[in-house]
Amino acid sequence: MKILVCISHVPDTTSKINFTANDTQFDTNGVQFIINPNDEFGLTRAMWFKEQQSATVDVVTVGDASVEPTLRKALAIGADKALRVNMIPLDGFSVAKQLAKIVQDEKYDLVIAGRESIDYNGGMVPGMLAELTGANFVNNCIKITVDGNQVNAEREIDGGKELLSTSFPLVIGGQKGLVEESDLRIPNMRGIMMARQKPLTVTEAIDSDLSTTTNKFEKPAPKGAITLVDKDNLDELINLLHNEAKVI
Amino acid sequence: MSILIYAETQNGSYNKSAFELASYARSLADQMGETVTAVVVNPTDAKSIERYGVNKVLEVKNPSLSAFNASSFASLISQAAQTSKSSIVLLTTSADSKFLAPLLAVKLEASYASNVVALPTSLSPFTVKRTVFTNKAFGMTEMNTDKKIIALSKNAFGLSEHVVSAEVIPFEPTLSETTQKVTGVEKATDKVTIADADVVVSAGRGLKGPENWGMIEELAEVLGAATACSKPVSDMGWRSHGEHVGQTGKPVAANLYIAIGISGAIQHLAGINSSKVKVVINTDPEAPFFKAADYGVVGDAFEVVPSLIEKLKIFKSQNS
Ligand SMILES: Cc1cc2nc3c(=O)[nH]c(=O)nc-3n(C[C@H](O)[C@H](O)[C@H](O)COP(=O)(O)OP(=O)(O)OC[C@H]3O[C@@H](n4cnc5c(N)ncnc54)[C@H](O)[C@@H]3O)c2cc1C
Ligand SMILES: Nc1ncnc2c1ncn2[C@@H]1O[C@H](COP(=O)(O)O)[C@@H](O)[C@H]1O
Numbered sequence: 001m002k003i004l005v006c007i008s009h010v011p012d013t014t015s016k017i018n019f020t021a022n023d024t025q026f027d028t029n030g031v032q033f034i035i036n037p038n039d040e041f042g043l044t045r046a047m048w049f050k051e052q053q054s055a056t057v058d059v060v061t062v063g064d065a066s067v068e069p070t071l072r073k074a075l076a077i078g079a080d081k082a083l084r085v086n087m088i089p090l091d092g093f094s095v096a097k098q099l100a101k102i103v104q105d106e107k108y109d110l111v112i113a114g115r116e117s118i119d120y121n122g123g124m125v126p127g128m129l130a131e132l133t134g135a136n137f138v139n140n141c142i143k144i145t146v147d148g149n150q151v152n153a154e155r156e157i158d159g160g161k162e163l164l165s166t167s168f169p170l171v172i173g174g175q176k177g178l179v180e181e182s183d184l185r186i187p188n189m190r191g192i193m194m195a196r197q198k199p200l201t202v203t204e205a206i207d208s209d210l211s212t213t214t215n216k217f218e219k220p221a222p223k224g225a226i227t228l229v230d231k232d233n234l235d236e237l238i239n240l241l242h243n244e245a246k247v248i
Numbered sequence: 249m250s251i252l253i254y255a256e257t258q259n260g261s262y263n264k265s266a267f268e269l270a271s272y273a274r275s276l277a278d279q280m281g282e283t284v285t286a287v288v289v290n291p292t293d294a295k296s297i298e299r300y301g302v303n304k305v306l307e308v309k310n311p312s313l314s315a316f317n318a319s320s321f322a323s324l325i326s327q328a329a330q331t332s333k334s335s336i337v338l339l340t341t342s343a344d345s346k347f348l349a350p351l352l353a354v355k356l357e358a359s360y361a362s363n364v365v366a367l368p369t370s371l372s373p374f375t376v377k378r379t380v381f382t383n384k385a386f387g388m389t390e391m392n393t394d395k396k397i398i399a400l401s402k403n404a405f406g407l408s409e410h411v412v413s414a415e416v417i418p419f420e421p422t423l424s425e426t427t428q429k430v431t432g433v434e435k436a437t438d439k440v441t442i443a444d445a446d447v448v449v450s451a452g453r454g455l456k457g458p459e460n461w462g463m464i465e466e467l468a469e470v471l472g473a474a475t476a477c478s479k480p481v482s483d484m485g486w487r488s489h490g491e492h493v494g495q496t497g498k499p500v501a502a503n504l505y506i507a508i509g510i511s512g513a514i515q516h517l518a519g520i521n522s523s524k525v526k527v528v529i530n531t532d533p534e535a536p537f538f539k540a541a542d543y544g545v546v547g548d549a550f551e552v553v554p555s556l557i558e559k560l561k562i563f564k565s566q567n568s
Contacts, residue, residue, distance in 0.1 A: 127350025158443035160435030211359035231547030
């Protein structure tokens, strides 16, 4: 089984989000970058397939050279090789087209991507990639097992889950549940040393037009002051929620 | 030319977000001088969406579509877009719509903007406002292709009635065989889901253990609310993963979000801050949630919540 894990390189979840150049660019000053949390669950599930079902696991990121430490981290966790497509990811569709080229050239059986990335969080890339490559697609995937070409998956739906039977080639948009939080791996010294020897190949991007451009950002309006209600006066809270906020 | 909406139903009836989507489409159509067409699968009363300004309903009746299938649904919506000559297709941000939207974008060669929170800020260039960085900011996204797919965030636009008389037209899309099949659905039918709820009652590690959730469920029941939790609570298995809300869990865009024994970490707040009104109940007046909420009670959940339940019951009995 050949697996490709798509990794998006995103600001750490504790990051405060600021913009520069007249609110046209994300301010990366002091921001730490991490493997997108949904992709980390997917990568860990891929390691399970590698160890239990002899899968090969490659990782890919569409990005400039600044994403390489994130790819090295994925190698240190245990991926076999890394690919970087040299392009600044500005739009989901153009990223999906880059990934589709790789998936078609290398004929991966299973592509594990994340439900969404926590930066531009479009939730666009995995589904587009599936459709572009003619693969099956399971979004919000919380479980996947493979037996030959028979794949069983579970998808989170509003208020529950759905069980699916599907087959390769397959793309999933994964999330927590693929593995548990406690299964996530922190790279150890040996992994980090080995990662230095593993191949990280850079390919140039193919032509793709931007179908969307996001060139202006805004921060949410600052919050007004809170109204505190005494714990012995909860009737007042109900009154405020009913008459002032009009939500009950 | 007509704007097309994919109107979702639950047990055959349009759900609230379908009406919200129709309301949005109506306003957009008025700005652009177009009409609104809805495509709907197996509804019991296709016409009823006319109350929100839909001029034409393409009604698909097909028992093989009773289970959701993203690829078939994307295909039928793309055929509907051709029939109604629509260059703009509107979807909600439900799990199903977000599943099919990227497939549809490829089929139609359309640009796709998700998590849109308002009418376009400009029609030329066509620019929409969306949440980015998991609700920590907004981005203005220009859509550069003729065909456009917009997924509207829940509760971002609201309902506005605009009664017209809709024409209902049977619609029979051509469907191809799919190798992917739904083999089962596990869903609590008696509970309000986070996605649908107007009110969400959420609790965190301050509750000390899963055995203390009885009062949270009861509070939710009194309010007709969905229950949710912070990430550590689901990581420890106190509650199911489906209840985890926040930056890496589900987003919450409710009218009222009540946070009990939740500190208000940045990752938690990011996911819930599109909720309109936030209430915090916490023993620690320094908890960061007090900076993010509209109303707060400094106090012990084990005293405040039972008392709030009693008072709400009285309030409900007097106000219904
Ligand atoms: C990569 C990453 C992603 C994350 N994503 C998310 C996410 O999506 N969602 C999320 O929620 N978290 C997320 N977190 C975790 C987040 O950083 C916090 O750790 C978490 O939100 C804290 O949960 P909590 O508020 O329930 O617990 P705590 O921080 O332990 O807070 C408990 C609160 O309860 C109060 N309390 C204690 N006893 C009582 C009582 N008797 N009555 C009333 N109040 C009481 C305390 O004063 C305290 O404020 C993420 C973290 C990381 C690293
Ligand atoms: N630049 C990228 N390089 C590789 N994979 C990506 C990139 N952007 C997004 N993805 C994948 O697509 C998923 C969803 O991202 P998005 O559509 O941006 O929300 C991520 O979790 C990744 O698995």
